[in-house]
Amino acid sequence: MRARTAILCSVADQGVAALTNILVLVAAARLSTVADFARFSAVYLVFTVFLGAAGAYTGQPLVLRRGAGEDTRGACRSAVVFTVGAAAVLGALLAAVSLAVPGDTARALVVLGLVLPVVLGQDAVRYAFSTLQRPHLALCADLLRLACALGALSAQEYGATPARLIAVWGLSALPALLLSAVLLHRSTGGVPLLLRPMLRRGHLGRRFVVEFGVGNATSQLSVLGLGAVGNPLLVGALRGATTLFGPLNVLFTSATSFGPPLLGRIGDERRRIRATAGLAAVLAATAALWATTLALLPDRAGRELLGDTWPTAAALLPATGSQYAAMAVGTCGLLALRMLDPRTTLGIQVLFSLTAVVFMAGGYVLGGVPGAAWGLCLGSLCKAAATWTRVARLRRRSPAEETVSAGALPSAP
Numbered sequence: 001m002r003a004r005t006a007i008l009c010s011v012a013d014q015g016v017a018a019l020t021n022i023l024v025l026v027a028a029a030r031l032s033t034v035a036d037f038a039r040f041s042a043v044y045l046v047f048t049v050f051l052g053a054a055g056a057y058t059g060q061p062l063v064l065r066r067g068a069g070e071d072t073r074g075a076c077r078s079a080v081v082f083t084v085g086a087a088a089v090l091g092a093l094l095a096a097v098s099l100a101v102p103g104d105t106a107r108a109l110v111v112l113g114l115v116l117p118v119v120l121g122q123d124a125v126r127y128a129f130s131t132l133q134r135p136h137l138a139l140c141a142d143l144l145r146l147a148c149a150l151g152a153l154s155a156q157e158y159g160a161t162p163a164r165l166i167a168v169w170g171l172s173a174l175p176a177l178l179l180s181a182v183l184l185h186r187s188t189g190g191v192p193l194l195l196r197p198m199l200r201r202g203h204l205g206r207r208f209v210v211e212f213g214v215g216n217a218t219s220q221l222s223v224l225g226l227g228a229v230g231n232p233l234l235v236g237a238l239r240g241a242t243t244l245f246g247p248l249n250v251l252f253t254s255a256t257s258f259g260p261p262l263l264g265r266i267g268d269e270r271r272r273i274r275a276t277a278g279l280a281a282v283l284a285a286t287a288a289l290w291a292t293t294l295a296l297l298p299d300r301a302g303r304e305l306l307g308d309t310w311p312t313a314a315a316l317l318p319a320t321g322s323q324y325a326a327m328a329v330g331t332c333g334l335l336a337l338r339m340l341d342p343r344t345t346l347g348i349q350v351l352f353s354l355t356a357v358v359f360m361a362g363g364y365v366l367g368g369v370p371g372a373a374w375g376l377c378l379g380s381l382c383k384a385a386a387t388w389t390r391v392a393r394l395r396r397r398s399p400a401e402e403t404v405s406a407g408a409l410p411s412a413p
Contacts, residue, residue, distance in 0.1 A: 009135040013126070014251055016142040020149055022246030024169050027153040029243065029306040031160050036104070037309055040162040043108040049120070050090065054120045056212040057205035058083050058198065059127035063260050064342065074191035076128035080084055083124035084117050084197050091116030110163040115170025122173045125180035128188075130245060137183045145176035160182050204342065211349040238373065243306065244294050245324050248287055252324075252331040255279065259335050273395065274335050279333035284325045291321020310311040312369070319373035326380035334386025340394045348390060352383035 028040045065072050095113030100105045121146065129138040149172040156168060158239040197203065242249065259276075268274045295317050301308040337345045356379020363375025 006133060006135055009139050010130070010262060013135055013139040013142055016139065016146055017126075018246055018249075018251060020142065020146045021249075022243060023146075024149060024153065024304055025243040027156075027317055028165050028169075029152055029309050030123060030304075031153075031156055031165065033159070034309055036159075036162055037307075039105045039108060039387060040165055042105055043112055043162060043166055045111055046094075046109065047116075050087070050116060051120060051123060052212045053084050053123065053209055054087065055127065057203075057207035058124060060208045060256070060338075060351065061351045062131050062202040064126050064204070064338070065131055070191055072131060073188040074194055076131055077184065077188040077191055078194045078198065080121065080124045080128055082195050084121040087117040087120040093116070103117070108166045111163045111166045115167065116172075118177055119170055119173050122177040122180060125177070125184055125338075128184055129180075132187055132370060133261060134187065135181070137187075141176045141183070142178040144179055145173050148172040148175050156229055157269055184347070207343065207346055208281065209345050214350045214353045238316065238369070241313040241320040241373065244313065244317070245287070245290065246323050248283070248290060248328070251283065252327055255283070255331055256335050256338065259354050260339060263335075263339065269340075270395075272339060276332050276336045276339075279335075280329045283328035283332065287321065287324040287328050291317060291324065294321070316370060319370060319377050323373070323377035323380050326377060326384045330384035330387050331382060333384060333391055336391045337387060337394070344394070345387075345388060348383065348386050352379065 025041075025044070028044075029037050032040060062075060062079050065075060076169045091113035093113070094116070098109035098113065101109075106287055122141070125141065126138045129135060149169065152168045152172040153165075156165065160168075189284075198205065230348075259279075263272050263275060266275060284373075295314075297305075297314075299310070308315055334345055334348075339385035356376055359379045360372045361375070363371035363373070365371070367374070
């Protein structure tokens with residue numbers, strides 16, 4: 001596939017995935033009371049942690065591969081099988097533990113555990129198609145998922161429980177998973193499964209999971225913690241605000257996850273870094289424009305989007321919009337580091353993710369929910385500055401050092 005066609009298909013696929021995610025959350029907000037949406041948001045945050053961890057462990061090492069030989073095709077097939085199997089085990093444990101806990105949130109967690117292999121498996125195939133440089137197949141599957149999700153959620157009535165909404169959302173991904181499995185089998189059929197390399201100590205996914213754990217998961221779990229010990233509506237308020245930026249959130253994640261195969265088509269390293277910097281500027285400008293558009297929405301239109309959650313979410317738009325502009329720059333900085341030396345990002349993730357949590361907690365103590373939102377923004381800004389400072393230092397290394405660093409990346413993560 002031509003580079004331009006591949007980029008268009010990848011962008012379209014991420015747009016469809018972003019639209020699906022935001023419409024799911026918008027539908028949940030419209031179908032739920034404020035309290036039920038807070039519960040749904042808490043469960044969805046748990047799913048987001050699982051999704052990010054699965055992508056970090058199997059997906060991100062996969063997309064760093066180059067070539068489309070038998071080894072790469074076998075790695076794609078193995079990554080999907082490994083993800084589905086691991087999700088089944090983890091989902092069963094989550095459901096078993098949640099069964100012993102009373103309450104609507106626990107019941108929704110039980111359902112999440114049951115549908116976890118479906119939603120994580122469907123996402124894993126997207127990494128495989130990206131690695132195989134066939135993003136048009138991922139686009140077809142995601143279009144099917146969007147249609148099924150909208151059809152299933154549109155049939156629900158106001159007042160649906162969080163557990164029911166999780167079940168409807170999760171099972172709506174099953175047709176897309178089946179289609180993806182058929183398409184992947186056509187591309188990788190006959191190659192052997194190699195699951196043991198993903199359990200070895202040197203697997204890059206272990207480092208990436210740690211990065212994710214101290215990055216996205218840390219901030220999300222800290223929101224849950226503040227909601228538990230402080231104001232329970234904090235989760236719903238922050239989740240409602242970030243829901244409005246759902247397309248950008250998916251694009252940022254996709255830039256790190258699916259960007260390497262596309263940027264790898266650029267032969268010169270300097271040009272790749274310049275292209276990544278240009279992408280950072282475009283995404284930051286998009287975030288600013290999107291935040292401005294949302295801030296100008298009339299109250300009636302906002303309530304059509306998020307229902308009773310709109311007033312609290314609207315108050316956080318300036319802080320959340322600024323945070324996403326900083327996240328755009330930081331995400332592309334991490335992408336540049338992954339291409340230069342994927343082992344250099346762990347320290348930055350650990351330090352500045354924990355810093356963001358401290359800023360959020362301090363902001364909450366000083367200014368309540370708006371203060372927590374501005375704390376997250378400050379943490380993202382510091383992280384963005386750190387990533388690009390590191391990129392500049394790596395670019396000033398001698399050619400010999402760059403050769404050694406490039407050779408440090410194993411061909412079969």
